[in-house]
Amino acid sequence: MKKSKSILVTSAVVASLALGTVSTAVTSQTSQASIIDNIQNIFSGAGSGISTTGGIDVKSLKTITLPAGADPNDSTTIEAAIGGTPTFYGMIPAKVTSVDDKGDGTGTIHFGPDFSNLGTIGTALQGISGIVLKADVDYKTASSITFANGATSLNTKKGDKISLKDDPSLYKMSDPNANATLISDGGFNYAYPGTYSITVQAVNGSTKSEETTLTVNVLEATIQNANQTVLQGSDWSSSNKATAQDSLGQALDLTSSNVNTSKVGSQNVTYTGVDPSLGADGEPITFTFTGTVNVVKADANLTVNFQDASTSQIVDTTTLTGASGQSVDITAPSGYDLVNSSDSSVTLQKGSNAKTVQVIKSGSSVATPFSGTIATFPNGGVVPLYNGEGTQSTRSLGADSAWQSDQTKTINGEKYYRVSTDEWVKASQVYEYSGQSRSITTNSGAVKALYATDGSRSNRSLAPGSAWFTDKLANINGTQMYRVSTNEWVAASDVN
Missing domain, CATH: 2.30.30 (SH3 type barrels.)
Structure with missing residues (x-):
């Protein structure tokens, strides 16, 4: 709430305000008007040195409208609602003394004088405060507006027709008597996927909410691996690799029609994806896809040997079985990552075959070929050695000693040189x-x-x-x- 300017009051002015003796006898409208005249004369008196506050006279207010969710005790909210600083007669600052909240968005705000910045004149005015310096102003709160689901966003399936302007069931307002008004549809078109920002307002007679921005997402969905190849006799539920997501990136709960894997040949399959979002009607959004599943005989197997790129040791072996020409995925052993992304899948060849795939421990880096000589510093003392995971060993290099290195790698953000099969030295402790x-x-x-x-x-x-x-x-x-x-x-x- 704005503060009034400092007020200089002469002893004569204070004496003229000694109305406490009068206040007990004043009961009629005429007497109140006389007191008001005295206040106005004092505040406008020539040479009094008094500056009035200006602002809005709360005595003249009947009903005010507050924004949705506003606190009627908040001075900033009050000033915004009445268009200025609350005062009595445009002269004496007013403040909220209490609020009667009816619990339905309406109530009464009680105003009283704020003498905190009026100095001596404030003390003198307290004698008449109970007679003319009070006001009761009714208030109502503008309705809030959301979608019917109570959220500020709504998802709908591409092609599902909804009317943002003419369908009142789309919206929810805190005032049951308010109506939704569409101010801007943001270019909304239910036939085109995308995110649209619309502007709406809740209106009840002359009471309007603030303009509110809501979001409408028109969704489409895509499916991966709708066409698949599976082995004869395999379990379809575990072999099915199809996945789907909507245009917001949300995964669909995907199910499919049954596939008879006992019969070799091509079969049509229907996938049904349920979106995690609910539509405008409150029902789940569903998408349908079709694909082809080719059931084949197993005539190929591939033995995959996983080799640690740092140590050249084989750390795991697996056998992939399928049909010749079938593309199958290769997954690194637990705790390892594939060095080359091109090794993530392979096309099976008829008969028995083998393949070596380079892996590296998760969180480690791949060694880079290097050919050069490094040396430890003359005055640096012995230099510790580490294994390919960055763990210090019991061995070390002597000061001012030279070593051949064939690889470099970064371990936990620090560069190392390899000086033997699985012994590495920090680059910061040597020089090339x-x-x-x-x-x-x-x-x-x-x-x-x-x-x-x-x-x-x-x-x-x-x-x-x-x-x-x-x-x-x-x-x-x-x-x-x-x-x-x-x-x-x-x-x-x-x-x-």
Whole structure:
């Protein structure tokens, strides 16, 4: 609620407001009018230094309308409903003192004076507050509006005709006497799948709710694996791989007509999908699909060997049986993932065959081929080794030792180099280099800085035009460098 400005009151003004002695004797309308005149004279008196509040006189209000769900005790709601700050006679701030709620969206708001910011004049005015500074204003609450299901969204099947404008049963309002008015249909067309935003309003005579946006989803559905190949004698209920979902991505509860798997040949099948949504009529939405099931004799089997890509060990074996030309799925063993997505299915060939499929432990990464030499740091101490899952072993590498590596991989977000069958070292504890065996000469000019293997600046340097033997070339912190002593390197740009 807005605050009134500060008020400066002279002693003469306060004296003129000492109406407490008068208030006990005032009972007639004429006396109340006289008191009001006194208040108005004081607030408008020349030189009084008093600023009036302005605002809406609650004494003049009869009935106000609040938004659906609004709290009649909330000052912001009251101000919005009456179009300004509540006052008495446009001068004295008013506040809600109590509310009589009838429980049906109607009631009465009781207003009284708010003297909290009127200072001395507020104290003086309290003597007449019980006579003229009170008001009772009736209120009613605008109806809320939703769909009949009580939600703000409604799903309907493509092609099912509904009328957003002419079908009152589609909507639900908190005011039973209100009617739904369609303001905008958002381009709705029941023949075209999609999501439409419509705008509606609940109207009861002159009382209107706020414009409300509701959503209508026109659904269609798709099916996967409607056409299938199954083996003679198999159980259709467990062999059936058909699935379906609606255009919102919701899975349908899919059933089908029976398939006689004892008979080789092609059979038609009907699928019925029940959507998790209810339609405008409150009934489940259903979709129907057709497909073909081909029952075949088993004349092919494939032995699949699953090989761990990190260790090259066979971790599991399975046999797939079916008909030649049939496409079957390959599923990795528990705890493993397929390395190559192309291995997720295979076309069976007549007779007995075998296939090796690369897998990796779930959560692990696939090793990448690498060919190079790495070395541990001279002053870093021994470096621990890890297995392909990132578990530290009991073995380690010595400081300033060189190793051949044939693979790299990322384990738990960190890069490793492989140095033996299932032993890996962290990339952060080694560096790559290429072997050298030649002399280099520093360029002319200033002395050339030397760096340690970790890239830190040495306190030593090389004289210009001096020759040095080098055995390694490495990338140190993004700079190509030659090694000229155990732990000293010179930038390649400083030599020739």
